[in-house]
Amino acid sequence: MTERKPPQAPVTIVGGGLAGAECAWVLGRAGVPVTLVEMRPGVPSAVHQSGDLAELVCSNSLKSDDPTHPSGILKREMEALGSLIIAQARAARIPAGGALAVDRAAFARGITEALEALPTVRIERREAVELPDGDAVAATGPLTSEPFARALAMVVPRDLYFYDAVSPVVALDSLDTSKMFFGNRYGKGEGDDYLNIPLPEGPYAAFVRALVEAETVPLPVHEKALFFEGCLPVEEMARRGPDTLAYGPLKPVGLDRRAAAVVQLRQEDLDRTAYSLVGFQTRLKRGEQERVFCTLPGMERARFLRFGQVHRNTYINAPLHLTPDLRLKARPSLRLAGQITGVEGYAESAATGLLAGLFILQERMGTEPSPPPEGTALFGLIRHLTRSDPARFVPSNITFGLIGEGARARRRDLAEHTLALIRRWAVSALPAQFGGRS
Ligand SMILES: Cc1cc2nc3c(=O)[nH]c(=O)nc-3n(C[C@H](O)[C@H](O)[C@H](O)COP(=O)(O)OP(=O)(O)OC[C@H]3O[C@@H](n4cnc5c(N)ncnc54)[C@H](O)[C@@H]3O)c2cc1C
Known part of the structure; x- marks a missing residue:
């Protein structure tokens, strides 16, 4: 007792x-x-x-x-x-x-x-x-x-660790929403909570290539790049194969069956001024985030309120x-x-x-x-x-x-x-x- x-x-x-x-x-x-x-x-x-x-x-x-x-x-x-x-x-x-x-x-x-x-x-x-x-x-x-x-x-x-990354947040008033559509996967909830960017096959493949080739922030030389499997950096997923993202955070199912992939942006605040890129946790350098993510339709002039970044988590x-x-x-x-x-x-x-x-x-x-x-x-x-x-x-x-x-x-x-x-x-x-x- x-x-x-x-x-x-x-x-x-x-x-x-x-x-x-x-x-x-x-x-x-x-x-x-x-x-x-x-x-x-x-x-x-x-x-x-x-x-x-x-x-x-x-x-x-x-x-x-x-x-x-x-x-x-x-x-x-x-x-x-x-x-x-x-x-x-x-x-x-x-x-x-x-x-x-x-x-x-x-x-x-x-x-x-x-x-x-x-x-x-x-x-x-x-x-x-x-x-x-x-x-x-x-x-x-x-x-x-x-x-x-x-x-x-x-x-x-x-002494155990892994790297965890944060995804970027962009200002709604800097997006061209005419190239996107509002909607939830399978129409759950109110039906228009997410902003979605449909990508046909060609632009999706080009985006994956750009992600793979973009420069990342280096990790300490003596450390292995251990990531949490449930929250891999977007460029890390892209490196695992051309379809990984299309079957992962960019899967089009329940959104747009004609698209090869769909990028989702989730509302960040009650006033709807900011949106975060779902599944876009990243260790790309800041300039690279702007360069690569702004190739997405509607994101050409995106203003980043927060950039993605990577951190060492210990446990x-x-x-x-x-x-x-x-x-x-x-x-x-x-x-x-x-x-x-x-x-x-x-x-x-x-x-x-x-x-x-x-x-x-x-x-x-x-x-x-x-x-x-x-x-x-x-x-x-x-x-x-x-x-x-x-x-x-x-x-x-x-x-x-x-x-x-x-x-x-x-x-x-x-x-x-x-x-x-x-x-x-x-x-x-x-x-x-x-x-x-x-
Ligand atoms: C970069 C990153 C991204 C993550 N993204 C997600 C995500 O998207 N979704 C998700 O579910 N989880 C995410 N996690 C994982 C995890 O869910 C969060 O870290 C979560 O906040 C952990 O809760 P916690 O209470 O353990 O730590 P925290 O919420 O971090 O709280 C720890 C607190 O301790 C304080 N503190 C630290 N040292 C001291 C000290 N010496 N004295 C006094 N105060 C101290 C800190 O200021 C902090 O407030 C992420 C983690 C990291 C690091």
């Missing part, structure tokens, strides 16, 4: 991103005093642009909201447990077919204000350079600042170093949450923050932290972090495979099933605010 900690013992959370903000919300709502340490805006990161908490650094989409899709199932489970991130995503939602896309500024502002309004949460704007004492959660993300990364490296190696070998309740084996008072653990994606990162908070609450109730039941998406993330082969551990989004055997086959009623499991878990293992009895 875990030693019962005083319910009012403070918790320090380092990093006010997706995971840290979600964790602070869980603990703060349950009356646990939280100090949330966030280095921005005083110390900027390489990709964040504001001082707000939970800023989305690249795409403004939290991926599919479809309850028959793993990502949609994860969102519903998080919602059932009172997720701040999903609630604010719904509040700041902008139309994007079946995806849960948000106005990124409104989303981050909403989360910041919600946490600022909680009397139990104190937000300290400073860079943490040491591991915190007492109960703590490190949620410093893929771009953890160097001094904190060094402190962490004293107890756990963060730990979680199956070696983490317990199923997200503690570091080498320093059990410290939990890890977010992308640093080896999950990938906004919702997945937030989900581990939510779980870290719930595990701390379980301890405060004097019970052994119990992970969510097998067969749920939340358990699937814990399974990935603790039961993967350490020799081949790479970050993962939530997938049917992680949810469990037979999950794909029963996708129609899977969300209902996993929600029932989560509610049963909440009743037996969580405090009253989260659906429990006590």
Whole structure:
């Protein structure tokens, strides 16, 4: 039995991103005093642009909201447990077919204000350079600042890495929309959320060639170009073969059957002033991005509000170093949450923050932290972090495979099933605010 900690013992959370903000919300709502340490805006990161908490650094989409899709199932489970991130995503939602896309500024502002309004949460704007004492959660993300990364490296190696890229954003008033069309794949949602650029065979082939030949920003000479398979740079996909893009982010299915490929642009903000190029995360040099992307019809005079860029993400070998309740084996008072653990994606990162908070609450109730039941998406993330082969551990989004055997086959009623499991878990293992009895 875990030693019962005083319910009012403070918790320090380092990093006010997706995971840290979600964790602070869980603990703060349950009356646990939280100090949330966030280095921005005083110390900027390489990709964040504001001082707000939970800023989305690249795409403004939290991926599919479809309850028959793993990502949609994860969102519903998080919602059932009172997720701040999903609630604010719904509040700041902008139309994007079946995806849960948000106005990124409104989303981050909403989360910041919600946490600022909680009397139990104190937000300290400073860079943490040491591991915190007492109960703590490190949620410093893929771009953890160097001094904190060094402190962490004293107890756990963060020697795994991959490169992740950001896609460009362009101003709507600089586009010639007469050469594009509004529409969603398969007419989902309102039907006109995306701007689409159809490409016939010849122009598509020329675009792929230009991408392959364009100059990229070099990576450090001693490092292999390891990319996350689910989010490859667009030029990297083009290099894998002439049809890769046409079967990937530029697939024309559900949009224009006559086109060889369709480039999609997704609305970025509620006022519809900006659009991001879907699947165009890139490490092309800035001048090359302008040169190559502006060959697309309607993009000839595109004004770039943000250029694509590439960043090194590091994470730990979680199956070696983490317990199923997200503690570091080498320093059990410290939990890890977010992308640093080896999950990938906004919702997945937030989900581990939510779980870290719930595990701390379980301890405060004097019970052994119990992970969510097998067969749920939340358990699937814990399974990935603790039961993967350490020799081949790479970050993962939530997938049917992680949810469990037979999950794909029963996708129609899977969300209902996993929600029932989560509610049963909440009743037996969580405090009253989260659906429990006590
Ligand atoms: C370039 C890039 C592009 C990505 N694109 C996508 C995408 O399109 N879609 C997607 O789903 N996922 C994407 N990801 C992956 C991942 O989902 C996000 O990085 C996500 O924000 C991770 O959540 P997190 O809470 O772990 O980290 P973050 O959201 O990055 O939060 C970490 C926080 O910790 C703070 N911090 C860091 N060090 C310190 C310190 N020493 N002291 C105090 N504060 C500190 C940072 O300022 C930041 O606010 C991308 C990642 C990167 C790096």
